Amino acid sequence: MVLSAAETAAVVRLAHEERVAVTPRGLGTGLAGGSVPVQGGILISTELMNRVLEVDANNLMVRTQPGVRTAHLQQACAEPGLYYPVDPASLDDCSIGGNVATNAGGARAYKYGVTGDYVRGIEAVLADGSIIRYGGKLHKNVTGYDLNKLLIGSEGTLGIITEIIFKLVPKPRYQVDVLVPFNRIEQGVELCLRVIRDSRLMPAVVEFIEQGGIAACNQVLGTCLPFADAAVQVLIELEGNDRQQVLNECVLLGETAMQLGAREPLVADNPTDQERLWTARRSIAKTLKQIYPQVTAEDIVVPLAELPATVELVAGLQQKYGVPIVPFGHIGDGNIHVDICRTISDDADWQRVRSAVVDELVDLVLARGGQITAEHGIGSAKRHLMKRALGPAELDVMRRLKHALDPEGILNPGKVLPEQE
Numbered sequence: 001m002v003l004s005a006a007e008t009a010a011v012v013r014l015a016h017e018e019r020v021a022v023t024p025r026g027l028g029t030g031l032a033g034g035s036v037p038v039q040g041g042i043l044i045s046t047e048l049m050n051r052v053l054e055v056d057a058n059n060l061m062v063r064t065q066p067g068v069r070t071a072h073l074q075q076a077c078a079e080p081g082l083y084y085p086v087d088p089a090s091l092d093d094c095s096i097g098g099n100v101a102t103n104a105g106g107a108r109a110y111k112y113g114v115t116g117d118y119v120r121g122i123e124a125v126l127a128d129g130s131i132i133r134y135g136g137k138l139h140k141n142v143t144g145y146d147l148n149k150l151l152i153g154s155e156g157t158l159g160i161i162t163e164i165i166f167k168l169v170p171k172p173r174y175q176v177d178v179l180v181p182f183n184r185i186e187q188g189v190e191l192c193l194r195v196i197r198d199s200r201l202m203p204a205v206v207e208f209i210e211q212g213g214i215a216a217c218n219q220v221l222g223t224c225l226p227f228a229d230a231a232v233q234v235l236i237e238l239e240g241n242d243r244q245q246v247l248n249e250c251v252l253l254g255e256t257a258m259q260l261g262a263r264e265p266l267v268a269d270n271p272t273d274q275e276r277l278w279t280a281r282r283s284i285a286k287t288l289k290q291i292y293p294q295v296t297a298e299d300i301v302v303p304l305a306e307l308p309a310t311v312e313l314v315a316g317l318q319q320k321y322g323v324p325i326v327p328f329g330h331i332g333d334g335n336i337h338v339d340i341c342r343t344i345s346d347d348a349d350w351q352r353v354r355s356a357v358v359d360e361l362v363d364l365v366l367a368r369g370g371q372i373t374a375e376h377g378i379g380s381a382k383r384h385l386m387k388r389a390l391g392p393a394e395l396d397v398m399r400r401l402k403h404a405l406d407p408e409g410i411l412n413p414g415k416v417l418p419e420q421e
Ligand SMILES: Cc1cc2nc3c(=O)[nH]c(=O)nc-3n(C[C@H](O)[C@H](O)[C@H](O)COP(=O)(O)OP(=O)(O)OC[C@H]3O[C@@H](n4cnc5c(N)ncnc54)[C@H](O)[C@@H]3O)c2cc1C
Pocket: 023, 024, 025, 026, 027, 028, 029, 030, 031, 033, 034, 035, 046, 066, 087, 088, 089, 090, 093, 094, 095, 096, 097, 098, 099, 100, 101, 102, 103, 104, 105, 106, 107, 155, 156, 157, 159, 160, 161, 162, 285, 286, 375, 376, 379, 412
Protein backbone atom coordinates (compact mmCIF):
# COMPACT_ATOMS: atom_id res chain seq x y z
CA MET A 1 0.00 0.00 0.00
CA VAL A 2 1.38 3.37 -0.95
CA LEU A 3 0.88 6.70 0.80
CA SER A 4 2.09 9.24 -1.76
CA ALA A 5 3.09 9.87 -5.37
CA ALA A 6 6.77 9.83 -4.34
CA GLU A 7 6.41 6.42 -2.71
CA THR A 8 4.51 5.08 -5.74
CA ALA A 9 7.20 6.44 -8.05
CA ALA A 10 9.96 4.77 -6.03
CA VAL A 11 8.25 1.37 -6.28
CA VAL A 12 7.53 1.73 -10.00
CA ARG A 13 11.09 2.90 -10.74
CA LEU A 14 12.46 -0.22 -9.08
CA ALA A 15 9.94 -2.43 -10.90
CA HIS A 16 10.97 -0.77 -14.17
CA GLU A 17 14.65 -1.48 -13.52
CA GLU A 18 13.90 -5.09 -12.62
CA ARG A 19 11.26 -5.58 -15.38
CA VAL A 20 8.63 -6.61 -12.83
CA ALA A 21 4.90 -6.23 -13.52
CA VAL A 22 2.98 -3.61 -11.52
CA THR A 23 -0.82 -3.71 -11.11
CA PRO A 24 -2.57 -0.66 -9.65
CA ARG A 25 -5.58 -1.36 -7.45
CA GLY A 26 -8.21 0.89 -5.95
CA LEU A 27 -10.80 -0.97 -3.89
CA GLY A 28 -11.18 -4.02 -6.12
CA THR A 29 -14.84 -3.60 -7.15
CA GLY A 30 -14.05 -3.58 -10.88
CA LEU A 31 -16.11 -5.99 -12.97
CA ALA A 32 -13.56 -6.74 -15.68
CA GLY A 33 -10.70 -8.18 -13.61
CA GLY A 34 -8.64 -5.00 -14.15
CA SER A 35 -6.97 -4.95 -10.75
CA VAL A 36 -6.12 -8.66 -10.62
CA PRO A 37 -2.34 -9.17 -11.11
CA VAL A 38 -2.74 -11.85 -13.77
CA GLN A 39 0.99 -11.96 -14.50
CA GLY A 40 2.12 -11.73 -10.87
CA GLY A 41 4.55 -9.00 -9.77
CA ILE A 42 3.71 -6.07 -7.50
CA LEU A 43 0.18 -4.97 -6.59
CA ILE A 44 0.08 -1.26 -5.69
CA SER A 45 -2.98 -0.46 -3.60
CA THR A 46 -4.07 3.18 -3.19
CA GLU A 47 -6.42 2.25 -0.35
CA LEU A 48 -4.49 4.34 2.20
CA MET A 49 -4.33 7.42 -0.05
CA ASN A 50 -7.80 8.22 1.22
CA ARG A 51 -7.85 11.96 1.97
CA VAL A 52 -9.97 14.60 0.27
CA LEU A 53 -7.26 17.27 0.08
CA GLU A 54 -9.31 20.39 -0.60
CA VAL A 55 -12.89 21.37 -1.41
CA ASP A 56 -12.48 24.72 -3.14
CA ALA A 57 -15.92 26.34 -3.18
CA ASN A 58 -14.56 29.54 -4.78
CA ASN A 59 -13.41 27.68 -7.87
CA LEU A 60 -16.03 24.87 -7.79
CA MET A 61 -13.26 22.26 -7.60
CA VAL A 62 -12.24 19.39 -5.35
CA ARG A 63 -8.70 18.00 -5.07
CA THR A 64 -8.41 14.45 -3.82
CA GLN A 65 -6.22 11.42 -3.34
CA PRO A 66 -7.23 8.40 -5.43
CA GLY A 67 -8.15 5.98 -2.63
CA VAL A 68 -11.09 8.07 -1.37
CA ARG A 69 -14.44 6.27 -1.64
CA THR A 70 -16.76 7.89 -4.16
CA ALA A 71 -19.56 8.32 -1.59
CA HIS A 72 -17.11 10.01 0.80
CA LEU A 73 -16.01 12.46 -1.89
CA GLN A 74 -19.67 13.30 -2.59
CA GLN A 75 -20.31 13.91 1.13
CA ALA A 76 -17.23 16.12 1.48
CA CYS A 77 -18.41 18.25 -1.46
CA ALA A 78 -22.01 18.41 -0.19
CA GLU A 79 -20.95 20.13 3.06
CA PRO A 80 -20.33 23.50 1.35
CA GLY A 81 -23.39 22.87 -0.89
CA LEU A 82 -21.57 21.50 -3.94
CA TYR A 83 -22.27 18.43 -5.97
CA TYR A 84 -20.10 15.72 -7.45
CA PRO A 85 -22.88 13.98 -9.38
CA VAL A 86 -21.24 10.82 -10.77
CA ASP A 87 -22.71 7.94 -8.79
CA PRO A 88 -21.74 4.38 -9.73
CA ALA A 89 -23.97 1.87 -7.95
CA SER A 90 -20.83 0.75 -6.09
CA LEU A 91 -20.18 4.26 -4.73
CA ASP A 92 -19.90 3.14 -1.08
CA ASP A 93 -17.27 0.54 -1.96
CA CYS A 94 -15.20 1.83 -4.90
CA SER A 95 -12.39 4.41 -5.04
CA ILE A 96 -12.45 7.65 -6.97
CA GLY A 97 -9.08 6.74 -8.55
CA GLY A 98 -10.63 3.48 -9.77
CA ASN A 99 -13.50 5.55 -11.17
CA VAL A 100 -11.08 7.69 -13.18
CA ALA A 101 -9.12 4.65 -14.34
CA THR A 102 -12.33 2.99 -15.61
CA ASN A 103 -14.14 6.22 -16.53
CA ALA A 104 -17.00 5.00 -14.35
CA GLY A 105 -20.56 6.05 -15.04
CA GLY A 106 -23.67 5.75 -12.93
CA ALA A 107 -27.39 6.35 -12.83
CA ARG A 108 -27.08 10.12 -13.22
CA ALA A 109 -24.87 9.91 -16.32
CA TYR A 110 -27.92 10.60 -18.48
CA LYS A 111 -27.93 14.24 -17.35
CA TYR A 112 -24.53 14.74 -15.77
CA GLY A 113 -22.14 12.57 -17.76
CA VAL A 114 -19.43 10.20 -16.50
CA THR A 115 -16.32 10.51 -14.30
CA GLY A 116 -14.08 11.76 -17.12
CA ASP A 117 -16.40 14.71 -17.76
CA TYR A 118 -15.45 16.09 -14.32
CA VAL A 119 -11.68 15.50 -14.34
CA ARG A 120 -9.77 18.77 -14.63
CA GLY A 121 -6.33 17.75 -13.38
CA ILE A 122 -4.38 14.55 -12.82
CA GLU A 123 -1.10 13.65 -11.15
CA ALA A 124 0.18 10.25 -12.22
CA VAL A 125 3.23 8.03 -12.01
CA LEU A 126 4.32 6.65 -15.39
CA ALA A 127 5.91 3.28 -16.11
CA ASP A 128 9.49 4.62 -15.75
CA GLY A 129 8.70 6.11 -12.33
CA SER A 130 8.43 9.71 -13.54
CA ILE A 131 5.60 11.88 -12.22
CA ILE A 132 3.40 14.02 -14.48
CA ARG A 133 0.89 16.71 -13.51
CA TYR A 134 -1.53 17.99 -16.12
CA GLY A 135 -4.39 20.51 -15.91
CA GLY A 136 -5.51 22.22 -12.72
CA LYS A 137 -8.49 24.08 -11.30
CA LEU A 138 -9.38 25.12 -14.83
CA HIS A 139 -12.82 24.83 -16.36
CA LYS A 140 -11.26 24.89 -19.85
CA ASN A 141 -7.77 23.99 -21.03
CA VAL A 142 -6.43 22.95 -24.43
CA THR A 143 -2.74 23.28 -23.76
CA GLY A 144 -1.17 20.52 -25.85
CA TYR A 145 -2.43 16.96 -25.97
CA ASP A 146 -4.99 16.28 -23.25
CA LEU A 147 -3.05 14.02 -20.90
CA ASN A 148 -6.06 13.80 -18.57
CA LYS A 149 -8.08 12.15 -21.32
CA LEU A 150 -5.23 9.76 -22.07
CA LEU A 151 -5.28 8.45 -18.51
CA ILE A 152 -9.08 8.47 -18.04
CA GLY A 153 -10.36 4.96 -18.70
CA SER A 154 -6.85 3.56 -19.28
CA GLU A 155 -7.43 0.93 -16.54
CA GLY A 156 -4.00 1.28 -14.97
CA THR A 157 -2.14 0.39 -18.16
CA LEU A 158 -0.64 3.83 -18.89
CA GLY A 159 -0.02 5.33 -15.45
CA ILE A 160 -0.91 5.19 -11.76
CA ILE A 161 -3.15 8.09 -10.75
CA THR A 162 -2.04 9.64 -7.47
CA GLU A 163 -4.09 12.85 -7.31
CA ILE A 164 -7.15 14.21 -9.14
CA ILE A 165 -8.87 17.58 -9.45
CA PHE A 166 -12.60 17.40 -10.30
CA LYS A 167 -14.95 20.20 -11.20
CA LEU A 168 -18.15 20.45 -9.17
CA VAL A 169 -21.64 21.71 -9.97
CA PRO A 170 -24.48 23.20 -7.90
CA LYS A 171 -27.04 20.67 -6.70
CA PRO A 172 -30.69 21.33 -7.63
CA ARG A 173 -32.88 21.85 -4.50
CA TYR A 174 -35.63 19.32 -5.23
CA GLN A 175 -35.47 15.74 -6.44
CA VAL A 176 -38.47 13.54 -7.08
CA ASP A 177 -38.17 9.88 -8.09
CA VAL A 178 -40.96 8.28 -10.08
CA LEU A 179 -41.12 4.49 -10.38
CA VAL A 180 -43.35 3.40 -13.25
CA PRO A 181 -44.43 -0.27 -13.50
CA PHE A 182 -45.42 -1.88 -16.80
CA ASN A 183 -46.82 -5.30 -17.64
CA ARG A 184 -44.84 -5.50 -20.87
CA ILE A 185 -41.14 -4.72 -21.19
CA GLU A 186 -41.50 -2.92 -24.53
CA GLN A 187 -43.86 -0.40 -22.91
CA GLY A 188 -41.14 0.51 -20.42
CA VAL A 189 -38.52 0.93 -23.15
CA GLU A 190 -40.93 3.11 -25.11
CA LEU A 191 -41.49 5.37 -22.08
CA CYS A 192 -37.73 5.89 -21.74
CA LEU A 193 -37.46 6.82 -25.42
CA ARG A 194 -40.44 9.21 -25.26
CA VAL A 195 -39.05 10.95 -22.20
CA ILE A 196 -35.66 11.34 -23.84
CA ARG A 197 -36.82 12.31 -27.35
CA ASP A 198 -40.23 13.90 -27.15
CA SER A 199 -41.08 15.24 -23.71
CA ARG A 200 -38.53 18.08 -23.37
CA LEU A 201 -37.91 16.88 -19.84
CA MET A 202 -34.31 16.62 -18.64
CA PRO A 203 -34.39 13.93 -15.95
CA ALA A 204 -31.25 13.19 -13.97
CA VAL A 205 -31.97 9.47 -14.16
CA VAL A 206 -33.60 7.17 -16.73
CA GLU A 207 -33.11 3.61 -15.47
CA PHE A 208 -34.93 0.35 -15.95
CA ILE A 209 -35.26 -2.77 -13.83
CA GLU A 210 -36.61 -5.93 -15.45
CA GLN A 211 -38.51 -8.60 -13.56
CA GLY A 212 -35.43 -10.74 -12.79
CA GLY A 213 -33.78 -7.78 -11.03
CA ILE A 214 -36.94 -6.88 -9.11
CA ALA A 215 -37.31 -10.49 -7.93
CA ALA A 216 -33.63 -10.73 -6.88
CA CYS A 217 -33.84 -7.54 -4.78
CA ASN A 218 -37.06 -8.60 -3.11
CA GLN A 219 -35.77 -12.11 -2.42
CA VAL A 220 -32.50 -10.98 -0.82
CA LEU A 221 -33.44 -7.65 0.79
CA GLY A 222 -37.10 -8.33 1.66
CA THR A 223 -39.84 -6.53 -0.24
CA CYS A 224 -38.11 -3.28 -1.03
CA LEU A 225 -39.46 -2.76 -4.54
CA PRO A 226 -43.21 -2.48 -4.99
CA PHE A 227 -44.98 -3.95 -8.05
CA ALA A 228 -43.19 -7.29 -7.64
CA ASP A 229 -45.19 -8.78 -10.53
CA ALA A 230 -44.36 -6.00 -13.06
CA ALA A 231 -42.48 -7.06 -16.19
CA VAL A 232 -40.35 -3.93 -15.89
CA GLN A 233 -40.09 -0.82 -13.74
CA VAL A 234 -38.75 2.45 -15.08
CA LEU A 235 -37.08 4.75 -12.56
CA ILE A 236 -37.00 8.41 -13.53
CA GLU A 237 -35.64 11.22 -11.36
CA LEU A 238 -36.79 14.76 -12.03
CA GLU A 239 -35.10 17.69 -10.33
CA GLY A 240 -34.92 21.47 -10.21
CA ASN A 241 -34.89 24.50 -7.93
CA ASP A 242 -38.59 25.24 -8.33
CA ARG A 243 -40.64 22.62 -6.49
CA GLN A 244 -43.86 23.35 -8.36
CA GLN A 245 -42.12 23.00 -11.71
CA VAL A 246 -40.68 19.62 -10.69
CA LEU A 247 -44.15 18.47 -9.62
CA ASN A 248 -45.64 19.68 -12.93
CA GLU A 249 -43.03 17.64 -14.76
CA CYS A 250 -43.99 14.59 -12.68
CA VAL A 251 -47.60 15.03 -13.81
CA LEU A 252 -46.50 15.24 -17.44
CA LEU A 253 -44.38 12.12 -17.00
CA GLY A 254 -47.30 10.31 -15.34
CA GLU A 255 -49.61 11.21 -18.24
CA THR A 256 -47.12 9.93 -20.82
CA ALA A 257 -46.68 6.71 -18.84
CA MET A 258 -50.44 6.12 -18.50
CA GLN A 259 -50.90 6.65 -22.26
CA LEU A 260 -48.45 3.80 -22.77
CA GLY A 261 -50.43 1.53 -20.46
CA ALA A 262 -48.45 1.94 -17.22
CA ARG A 263 -49.88 0.95 -13.90
CA GLU A 264 -50.21 3.70 -11.25
CA PRO A 265 -46.65 5.04 -10.67
CA LEU A 266 -45.04 5.39 -7.27
CA VAL A 267 -43.76 8.88 -6.46
CA ALA A 268 -40.93 9.16 -3.94
CA ASP A 269 -40.46 12.78 -2.90
CA ASN A 270 -38.81 12.40 0.50
CA PRO A 271 -35.38 11.06 1.50
CA THR A 272 -36.73 7.94 3.24
CA ASP A 273 -38.73 6.68 0.26
CA GLN A 274 -35.99 7.69 -2.13
CA GLU A 275 -33.33 5.86 -0.15
CA ARG A 276 -35.47 2.70 -0.22
CA LEU A 277 -35.77 2.86 -3.99
CA TRP A 278 -32.10 3.62 -4.52
CA THR A 279 -30.93 0.89 -2.15
CA ALA A 280 -32.91 -1.56 -4.25
CA ARG A 281 -31.68 -0.19 -7.57
CA ARG A 282 -28.04 -0.23 -6.46
CA SER A 283 -28.35 -3.76 -5.10
CA ILE A 284 -29.46 -5.55 -8.27
CA ALA A 285 -26.00 -6.79 -9.29
CA LYS A 286 -25.12 -7.78 -5.72
CA THR A 287 -28.38 -9.62 -5.08
CA LEU A 288 -28.11 -11.59 -8.33
CA LYS A 289 -24.65 -12.71 -7.18
CA GLN A 290 -26.11 -13.87 -3.87
CA ILE A 291 -28.77 -15.96 -5.59
CA TYR A 292 -26.76 -17.57 -8.39
CA PRO A 293 -23.36 -19.29 -7.96
CA GLN A 294 -21.93 -17.36 -10.92
CA VAL A 295 -22.98 -14.28 -12.87
CA THR A 296 -21.38 -13.04 -16.10
CA ALA A 297 -21.92 -9.28 -16.21
CA GLU A 298 -22.08 -7.86 -19.73
CA ASP A 299 -22.21 -4.07 -20.15
CA ILE A 300 -23.40 -3.33 -23.66
CA VAL A 301 -24.19 0.06 -25.16
CA VAL A 302 -26.24 0.77 -28.30
CA PRO A 303 -27.59 3.86 -30.07
CA LEU A 304 -30.89 4.89 -28.44
CA ALA A 305 -32.97 3.92 -31.47
CA GLU A 306 -31.67 0.35 -31.17
CA LEU A 307 -32.87 -0.10 -27.59
CA PRO A 308 -36.23 -1.79 -28.33
CA ALA A 309 -34.62 -4.38 -30.63
CA THR A 310 -31.76 -4.95 -28.20
CA VAL A 311 -34.03 -5.55 -25.22
CA GLU A 312 -36.12 -7.94 -27.34
CA LEU A 313 -32.96 -9.74 -28.38
CA VAL A 314 -31.89 -10.24 -24.75
CA ALA A 315 -35.33 -11.70 -23.94
CA GLY A 316 -34.93 -14.00 -26.97
CA LEU A 317 -31.53 -15.22 -25.74
CA GLN A 318 -33.03 -16.14 -22.39
CA GLN A 319 -35.69 -18.22 -24.14
CA LYS A 320 -33.22 -19.81 -26.55
CA TYR A 321 -30.61 -20.85 -23.99
CA GLY A 322 -32.87 -21.45 -20.97
CA VAL A 323 -30.75 -19.57 -18.41
CA PRO A 324 -31.85 -16.42 -16.56
CA ILE A 325 -30.54 -13.34 -18.36
CA VAL A 326 -31.35 -10.15 -16.46
CA PRO A 327 -31.14 -6.78 -18.25
CA PHE A 328 -31.12 -3.63 -16.12
CA GLY A 329 -29.48 -0.26 -15.80
CA HIS A 330 -28.78 2.97 -17.56
CA ILE A 331 -31.19 2.73 -20.46
CA GLY A 332 -31.24 6.51 -20.87
CA ASP A 333 -27.62 6.26 -22.04
CA GLY A 334 -28.31 3.22 -24.24
CA ASN A 335 -26.26 1.25 -21.67
CA ILE A 336 -27.78 -2.01 -20.51
CA HIS A 337 -26.19 -4.38 -18.04
CA VAL A 338 -26.94 -7.93 -19.10
CA ASP A 339 -26.31 -10.39 -16.27
CA ILE A 340 -26.15 -14.03 -17.40
CA CYS A 341 -26.90 -16.18 -14.35
CA ARG A 342 -25.64 -19.70 -13.86
CA THR A 343 -28.28 -22.38 -13.31
CA ILE A 344 -26.35 -25.18 -15.04
CA SER A 345 -24.27 -27.31 -12.68
CA ASP A 346 -21.99 -29.01 -15.19
CA ASP A 347 -18.94 -26.77 -15.78
CA ALA A 348 -18.46 -27.59 -19.47
CA ASP A 349 -22.16 -27.13 -20.28
CA TRP A 350 -22.25 -23.81 -18.43
CA GLN A 351 -19.12 -22.53 -20.23
CA ARG A 352 -20.60 -23.54 -23.58
CA VAL A 353 -23.94 -21.80 -22.93
CA ARG A 354 -22.32 -18.72 -21.41
CA SER A 355 -19.93 -18.28 -24.39
CA ALA A 356 -22.76 -18.83 -26.88
CA VAL A 357 -24.90 -16.15 -25.20
CA VAL A 358 -22.01 -13.67 -25.05
CA ASP A 359 -21.05 -14.38 -28.68
CA GLU A 360 -24.55 -13.83 -29.96
CA LEU A 361 -25.02 -10.72 -27.83
CA VAL A 362 -21.74 -9.19 -28.97
CA ASP A 363 -22.45 -9.93 -32.66
CA LEU A 364 -25.84 -8.29 -32.53
CA VAL A 365 -24.71 -5.29 -30.52
CA LEU A 366 -21.80 -4.60 -32.88
CA ALA A 367 -24.05 -5.07 -35.93
CA ARG A 368 -26.35 -2.39 -34.51
CA GLY A 369 -23.55 0.15 -34.07
CA GLY A 370 -23.09 -0.57 -30.38
CA GLN A 371 -20.09 -1.49 -28.24
CA ILE A 372 -19.10 -4.18 -25.76
CA THR A 373 -18.66 -1.99 -22.69
CA ALA A 374 -19.93 1.42 -21.64
CA GLU A 375 -18.51 1.73 -18.13
CA HIS A 376 -17.02 -1.47 -16.72
CA GLY A 377 -14.04 -1.52 -19.07
CA ILE A 378 -12.10 -4.29 -20.77
CA GLY A 379 -9.66 -5.47 -18.06
CA SER A 380 -8.75 -9.11 -18.62
CA ALA A 381 -12.36 -10.30 -18.93
CA LYS A 382 -13.23 -8.69 -22.27
CA ARG A 383 -9.80 -8.55 -23.81
CA HIS A 384 -10.55 -11.46 -26.14
CA LEU A 385 -13.42 -9.43 -27.65
CA MET A 386 -11.29 -6.42 -28.59
CA LYS A 387 -10.48 -7.63 -32.11
CA ARG A 388 -14.19 -7.87 -32.83
CA ALA A 389 -14.97 -4.52 -31.23
CA LEU A 390 -12.23 -2.42 -32.86
CA GLY A 391 -10.46 -2.42 -36.21
CA PRO A 392 -6.75 -3.24 -36.71
CA ALA A 393 -5.84 0.41 -37.34
CA GLU A 394 -7.43 1.56 -34.07
CA LEU A 395 -5.84 -1.28 -32.12
CA ASP A 396 -2.50 -0.42 -33.68
CA VAL A 397 -2.73 3.19 -32.47
CA MET A 398 -3.54 1.92 -28.98
CA ARG A 399 -0.57 -0.47 -29.05
CA ARG A 400 1.75 2.34 -30.16
CA LEU A 401 0.52 4.61 -27.37
CA LYS A 402 1.05 1.85 -24.85
CA HIS A 403 4.53 1.13 -26.20
CA ALA A 404 5.51 4.82 -26.12
CA LEU A 405 4.53 5.19 -22.48
CA ASP A 406 5.43 1.72 -21.24
CA PRO A 407 7.98 0.11 -23.59
CA GLU A 408 8.73 -2.73 -21.18
CA GLY A 409 5.04 -3.48 -20.73
CA ILE A 410 5.26 -3.52 -16.92
CA LEU A 411 2.07 -1.56 -16.15
CA ASN A 412 -0.92 -3.84 -15.67
CA PRO A 413 0.11 -6.42 -18.27
CA GLY A 414 -2.56 -8.75 -19.63
CA LYS A 415 -5.22 -6.04 -19.64
CA VAL A 416 -7.16 -4.11 -22.28
CA LEU A 417 -5.12 -4.81 -25.44
CA PRO A 418 -5.55 -8.26 -26.96
CA GLU A 419 -2.73 -10.75 -27.26
CA GLN A 420 -0.67 -10.20 -30.43
CA GLU A 421 -0.38 -13.12 -32.86
C1 LIG B 1 -22.23 -3.95 -7.17
C2 LIG B 1 -21.41 -3.18 -8.17
C3 LIG B 1 -22.00 -2.12 -8.85
C4 LIG B 1 -21.26 -1.39 -9.79
N1 LIG B 1 -21.84 -0.33 -10.41
C5 LIG B 1 -21.13 0.40 -11.30
C6 LIG B 1 -21.73 1.52 -11.96
O1 LIG B 1 -22.88 1.88 -11.73
N2 LIG B 1 -20.97 2.19 -12.85
C7 LIG B 1 -19.67 1.84 -13.11
O2 LIG B 1 -19.03 2.50 -13.92
N3 LIG B 1 -19.09 0.80 -12.50
C8 LIG B 1 -19.78 0.08 -11.60
N4 LIG B 1 -19.19 -0.99 -10.97
C9 LIG B 1 -17.79 -1.35 -11.30
C10 LIG B 1 -16.72 -0.72 -10.36
O3 LIG B 1 -17.25 -0.34 -9.12
C11 LIG B 1 -16.06 0.46 -11.07
O4 LIG B 1 -15.38 0.00 -12.21
C12 LIG B 1 -15.09 1.27 -10.20
O5 LIG B 1 -14.69 2.42 -10.91
C13 LIG B 1 -13.86 0.49 -9.77
O6 LIG B 1 -13.23 1.19 -8.72
P1 LIG B 1 -12.24 0.43 -7.73
O7 LIG B 1 -11.67 1.42 -6.79
O8 LIG B 1 -12.91 -0.71 -7.10
O9 LIG B 1 -11.13 -0.05 -8.75
P2 LIG B 1 -10.43 -1.47 -8.93
O10 LIG B 1 -11.42 -2.53 -9.15
O11 LIG B 1 -9.45 -1.68 -7.84
O12 LIG B 1 -9.63 -1.21 -10.29
C14 LIG B 1 -10.31 -1.03 -11.50
C15 LIG B 1 -9.30 -0.69 -12.60
O13 LIG B 1 -8.75 0.59 -12.35
C16 LIG B 1 -7.32 0.51 -12.19
N5 LIG B 1 -6.98 1.46 -11.11
C17 LIG B 1 -7.53 1.54 -9.88
N6 LIG B 1 -7.00 2.58 -9.21
C18 LIG B 1 -6.09 3.15 -10.04
C19 LIG B 1 -5.20 4.26 -9.94
N7 LIG B 1 -5.13 5.01 -8.84
N8 LIG B 1 -4.43 4.57 -11.01
C20 LIG B 1 -4.49 3.82 -12.15
N9 LIG B 1 -5.29 2.77 -12.29
C21 LIG B 1 -6.08 2.44 -11.25
C22 LIG B 1 -7.02 -0.95 -11.87
O14 LIG B 1 -5.75 -1.31 -12.30
C23 LIG B 1 -8.12 -1.64 -12.67
O15 LIG B 1 -7.73 -1.79 -14.01
C24 LIG B 1 -19.90 -1.75 -10.05
C25 LIG B 1 -19.33 -2.81 -9.35
C26 LIG B 1 -20.07 -3.53 -8.43
C27 LIG B 1 -19.41 -4.65 -7.68
